[in-house]
Amino acid sequence: NSIVWSCVFQVSVINTVDTSHEDMIHDAQMDYYGTRLATCSSDRSVKIFDVKNGGQILVADLRGHEGPVWQVAWAHPMYGNILASCSYDRKVIIWKEENGTWDKMYEYTGHDSSVNSVCWGPYDFGLFLACGSSDGAISVLTCSGDGHWDIKKINNAHTIGCNAVSWAPAVVPGSLIEQPTGQKPNYIKRFVSGGCDNLVKLWKEEDGQWKEDQKLEAHSDWVRDVGWAPSIGLPTSTIASCSRDGRVFIWTCDDPAGNTWTAKLLHKFNDAVWHVSWSITGKILAVSGGDNKVTLWKESVDGQWACISDVNKGQGAVTSITDSQQNEQ
């Protein structure tokens, strides 16, 4: 008698995509419709694969960066096929496909150090992008429609550097409860960032200015990734953050004003955790760690996060990886 909650998930490898990247791949992102996969690598290239029906056809190889490309992000298709990439070369490049060919649409060079993360905001607000950089600043680029981009920069958002940015979904949490019926909720642009100061910070736009809204402290090492969960049918806000300290926290806010955030430790891994990624319904969280495994997590009835995939006992202990750079030195 299986119960829905303990329903077992199974995922299998359908294919290993031959990317022919010449160096490490740092990010892989699927587009809105799940039909294309963009990858970026240290080899300075961004590649786009058509992954429809389990296939994998290279459709574009974007060259333009002069350093390792850390992250890519797809914009909502209502603005066309647009991809943003950020790189060690301090640049953010926005690529656009027109008539089957990809070209640079815009190049942003406003950072003084490696740009680590890019994320498109919810399409309801327009076409805009947040970029987090090692120079500690976060830029928000907004397309004004005529090919011109407005830049707003938050200097010193994270000391030593910002590693990740993620936008809040378009729905204002609490609007469903608080707002008097009939009144259209006033959307506030918000995003979350994680940095080398071990902090997770929330930002919101007020009168056209970006302000620090919240500072969430829990991690004891660099925050590597943050993910604001899609809000599907839920009036609460949920954020996942992961860190080099091996911990993954789930932050939730039920308070309509968005002021009280509570952290719940999802798990403490033995090694650094690099990525968190929400499923489109925001109910399942995929976590990838330095020990090179992916685990899937789901909140159970009692509010605890449970791993719906588990360690394979047969494979023995997890050996942690330390880059052999120490020896290399």
Add this chain to the structure above:
Amino acid sequence: MEKMTRVSGTVSGCTMFCHLDAPANAISVCRDATQVVVAGRNIFKIYGLEEDGFVERLNLRVGRKPSLNFSCADVMWHQMEENLLATAATNGAVVTWNLARPCRNKQEQLFTEHKRTVNKVCFHPTEVNMLLSGSQDGFMKCFDLRKKESVSTFSGQSESVRDVQFSIKDYFTFAASFENGNVQLWDIRRPDRYERMFTAHTGPVFCCDWHPEDRGWLATGGRDKMVKVWDMSTNRVKEIYCVQTIASVARVKWRPERRYHLATCSMMVDHNIYVWDVRRPFIPFATFEEHKDVTTGIVWRHQHDPYFLLSGSKDSTLYQHMFKDASRPVDRANPEGLCFGLFGDLAFAAKESLMSAPQSVGDVGRKTYPGGDRRYPIFFFKKPDVTEQFAQVSSALSVFESEAGSSVGMDWFINTAQSYLLSGKPFAELCEHNAQVAKRLNRPQESTTWTMLRIMFSEPANPSLSSNHNLNKSGNLPLVNSVAFDHKTFTFTLFLAARKSLQTVYEDVFLCAENEETEGSEGQAEYLFGDAELDDDDLYSMEHDNQAEEPEYLLPQEAFPLRHEIMDHPSAPEPVQEKPESPHVSGSEAESTCLTPMESFSLISVSQLLFSPHLPPKFFCPIVKEMLCYYAEQGDVQMAVSVLIVLGDRIRKEIDELTQEHWYMSYIDLLQRFELWNVSNEVIKLSTCGAIMCLNQTSTTLHINCSNCKRPMSNKGWICDRCHQCASVCAVCHHVVKGLFVWCQGCSHGGHLEHVMEWLKQSKHCPAGCGHLCEYT
């Protein structure tokens, strides 16, 4: 060997820096790595390298008004004569300095043969008295320090010379790099022409450096932002490595004791010093980020020590960098990429060395699980390879597909969206259909929900009959609406239903009840549901009492004496009156609360008799609302919205507009992501929220032409503002079309749909007689 051991003992220190009086242009260390000379336009000093800092030892810039000979573009400390230095002056002079001179002015020799700035001076590594210079004027000169003039002059026949370097292993060979991108190899005995020349870069080659061990290897750096490593030992010069840096390369220096490493710095924009592994040309192995302005000179402190790097900069500082303090870009880099795809698939990229573990392990990891016991978890785990090197890194990208039927996948969503019926049929049928769909898709929870909704909200066929207490005896009436229960218990069980997917039993119960009723059996049925919390396997035990013939309702425990009154007042049954606030008359409630703990039983009784048909649906609303919220909370807005649409007015007012709107928006968004445009459109059409309905109208533009003058109609009405005629006249009947107007986009003529259809059966030409072969799509 002897040297090396000595080095490790003597060179020590930490990352440190000192302020210079002026920007540095070049630096050089003496052979024993204890002193460094800094030279620039306005500085020429020697610093001692102490354990914890730089100590100024000597200022070579003497005199009240130092001559331009002190304005240095380059400096080199002789590697054999520890008192000997050479500088290249911006005025074209080549100067040698002897620290052993007793007076303050240490200048020894002055060669003023170059016409323009000397960019580089270089002592021969083994021949004590040989000095080479390269100048902006395009010439290289070789000096014998015992003579007053140059011994030979080499004309590059190219442009300015940017760098000259004696080969470390070939006594007679030196390399020169030029502003036009060429690199030349010369034999010092043959000043007439170069031995070989090749184009190394597009644009100036700013620097070159011979590999300290590999005699044939020369590294060159250029304005084209590249560092190239050439193998000169073969007949044809071969490019063996190419590193692309972020900015133009001003200096390049091989790292001692590390065969594949070299350090670079840039001449503009970028102030950092990078150490590269040439085998991994994309990402620096290490960077030193201390300088605030352009780094102009870099030198490894000791020729056999790879851990100390000295640098001078335009920011007027001199640094000693410790390798252990370097920042490692790779550490900041994400070695993994992870993305949750739309269909629940996962794209996961990770370092190859980690992914492709020992073959057997990898295979096991891939094959055992998917095929094996479903209870076993997914897990993608590859054993790390500890022998991995910085240089050899690649990633493998895998796409993990969710297995059919698992909740990670989204197949259910698509199938459900396509199969659900939301309108067009009576309520009960819609529910039944959707229940079947859910069941077919192996979603018992949803299936049961639909079934329950049908039971709860179905309208009785004939309300007038419902008050007839002979109802149950008439037997052939559709009696659906007949669930009576203790409010709390029901809520509880309903939630169990929602949460625990044990609904098949539940469903059976209801189906059973319904069948019975429609079959016309006497219909007093009573169901006892086992407390779910007590028994996981068999949550609901059901007792079906079919015996009672009379309308009188009897409980096994004789617990509800009041219900006998129902018979006496059939038009106003007691339980109905009490609802929804307290579903039981006080007596029975007391009884039932007693019973529950005692018997470990909750009670749900089903009887058509107990209810008036009008009230129960309302009574269910709060529960249904909670259930919808529950589904939404679980991310299943599909269920929430589908139920919302099917129930329509029955539930709509219970849930506030914004919540509904949010559900609709979320659902429509999802549908559109899955490219289920038709379903999405249907949902938009069926929605009752204003904000949602108008979604269909936005961004829809109709371009119409006047059927008379064929010009675009600009105003909103149907009167053309040019010819002032009504544009919407039917070409067949010549009446103004009200309602559906169909027209040919080619000739702008059209008319009533049925008229045009009729017409097209006879002729393909336009009914207006314009001769156009109309196409209606």
